[in-house]
Amino acid sequence: MKRILFLLIFFTSTSTHASAHDFSGLGGWGVSFGYGQSLDRINxxxxxxxxxxNVKWLENKTGYMCGxxxxxYNHWEKGGDDVNAVxxxxxFQYVFYTGNATWYPYIEAGVGAACLDDYHINGRDLSSNFQFEDRVGAGIRIKNMDISFRYMHYSNAALKVPNDGIDILIGTLAWYF
Structure with missing residues (x-):
């Protein structure tokens, strides 16, 4: 319970202030919605x-690193099998400067943790409810709207076998406040 409380405090503690000339909206909140398929057509x-x-790293004339x-919440389905996950x-994102204050492209990568309500889907055995969520992607931010395309991989990193994993291609639309 202490770890969950720490994560919630850490998640919400950065400032939501962004300067008028900083279009990136560092520190802001957003919502995202996505749809994709696994390589074997799980929706x-x-x-x-x-x-x-609310940070920038490695800023130079090309761009900067932020995150x-x-x-x-994730829902996977195929052929009567359903899996829900949180x-x-x-x-981490590398944002490219474009010379235009209304849009910018970026690349991103991250590794997180997921908890699944079931670890069997479409003949796959992921072996545990705990999975790592790996991602690499690219996108473009236009004003407050963000459009991205990602490759995502879920796996338990061989903490338990078998470790079938799942590979996903997903498109996402996000809106920042």
Whole structure:
């Protein structure tokens, strides 16, 4: 319980202030909705709550590194099998400067943790309710809207066998406040 309380405090503690000239909205909140499929056509539906970090690292003339936390609900389905999951992931982004204050492209990567209500789907045995959620992706932010495409992988990192894992391609639309 102390760990959950710590994560909630950490998740919400950064400032939500962004300067008028900083379009990136560092420190802001957002919501995301996504749809994708696994490589063997398991349907994936995803809704998330996003919290951007109020920091910039490695800033140079090309861009800078920043990031966000995503707390998500995931629903997987195929052929009568359903899996529900909750995940928390820190995600690092490299934002490219474009010379335009209304849009910018980025690349991202992150590794988080997920808790599944069932670890069997479509003949796959993920072996445990605990899974790591790995992601790499690219996107573009236009004003408060964010459009991204990601590759995601769920696996228990061989903590328990068999470790079939699942690979997902997903498109996401997010809105920041």
């Amino acid at each position: 994936i539906y995803r809704a998330g709550l996003l919290k951007q970090w 966000y936390f995503e707390l998500s 995940a928390l992931s820190p995600v």
